[in-house]
Amino acid sequence: MRNGAAITVTLPAIALAKTAKKARTTIIEQGRILPLSSQITVFDSTLTRVALIEDYEYLYWTFKFRKFGNFKLIINRYKPNTSYLIKGNVLALYIAGYYRAAIIESIEIGLTDKGKISENYTISGRELGGLFAERIALHVTDSGTGYDSQSTYAETAMRHYINYNCMDAVDTDRNYSLLFLETPDGERGGAVKYDARFQYISEICEEISLASGIGWEVVLDPTNKRMVFKIIEGLDRSYGNGVNSVVIFSPSFGNIRLISYSYSALNSKNVAYVAGQGDAEARDVDKVTYLAAPYTGVSRREFLIDARDLDSADKMAQRGNERLAELGEEKVIEMENLSTGPFSYGEDFYLGDIVTVDYPDIVNADLRVIESIIEITPEKLIQNRLVFGKTYPDIININDNKNKNFLTEVRK
Secondary structure, three states: OOOOOOOOEEEHHHHHHHHHHHHEEEEEEEOEEEOOOOEEEOOOOOEEEEEEEEOOOOEEEEEEOOOOOOOEEEOOOOOOOOHHHHOOOOOEEEEEEEEEEEEEEEEEEEEEOOHHHHHHEEEEEEEEEHHHHHHHHHOOOOOOOOOOEEEHHHHHHHHHHHHHHHHHHOOOHHHHOOEEOOOOOOOOOOOOEEEEEEEEEHHHHHHHHHHHOOOOEEEOOOOEEEEEEEEEEEOEOOOOOOOOOEEEEEEEHEEEEEEEEEOOOOOOOEEEEEOOOOOOOHOOOOEEHHHHOOOOHHOOOOOEEEEEEOHHHOOOOOHHEEEHHHHHHEEEEEEEEEOOOOOEEOOOEOOOEEEEEEEEOOOOOOOEEEEEEEEEEOEEEEEEEEEEEOOOEEEEEEEEHHHHHHHHHOOO
């Protein structure tokens, strides 16, 4: 084995600029000091640095705690270094001490009768973790029970599935030669049990993350020309944690204003009946409730989970808790962090951290940062929205959650 309720907050341009300053992540080009937070570094497919991009029309980039994110770059094709924006090359932003990188997968060009000024490339792709969405769990599925079963620490389990399907697979054509695991294995996330058979590796990591509370990402190590799988553990920065520096979003700090608030129970479930092996009256069915709490009357919302692929009560309980974590009640609060705010994403807190959000008569809660969305334009500079807790349910998410009930039949 090689080693190596949703709340949206908008941070101002000053936030990432402060990150670049403190981390001293600046370079000097033609006599100017440029913050790497807004500057894009381009690497070729061998992870060799080939260009810098700083003059563009628009950049949208999502960073996620349990999944891989994506990006969209709009740039006039006559701007410097656009010749390096080719399929397979890697774009990276330097944030929180690492190059957060993504692979160019799509290139489009649009133009109008305005001529050169309208000839813009639209470049898009997925973060490096998207590589795991191109590999399925095949290891030992043709022997023994037909499942790659792991009962170990969450981090160890993720590393196992990545290693044997993406790095040291029997079919060497499946391996990513530049992918490494962060060392050492920290055995983080507590004990989990997982049976892998034909799932995408990215889905396995997401489900283990939901069950364990740890996140993951793949960062770029340009010095050693590696893509490195890392665990995001997160720190408790909530008020009164007694250990780590506190991060609070509140009008009391003069750092937020409320933009909008909505609440949805559209996709909410709190009691899961997990149906395991057997048929009819002999089928094993276990009840799991969200956070092990009782639910009665109109507050009780039940859900059936097909778990024929599981062979033990503890695995069934874990499956139930994973699904209920996805299907809880959700609140969406969008806030803007004003320029006077004392806390910067990537500097004072990062993905996975638990922070306190206190807005009178709306919300007072300690919530985990699970997503960051960066948008950069010449007019508005850098804006950053943060998502806390669970993302807002939409039709695609609802359908995805329902379909998970049927995937166990496909994997038999």
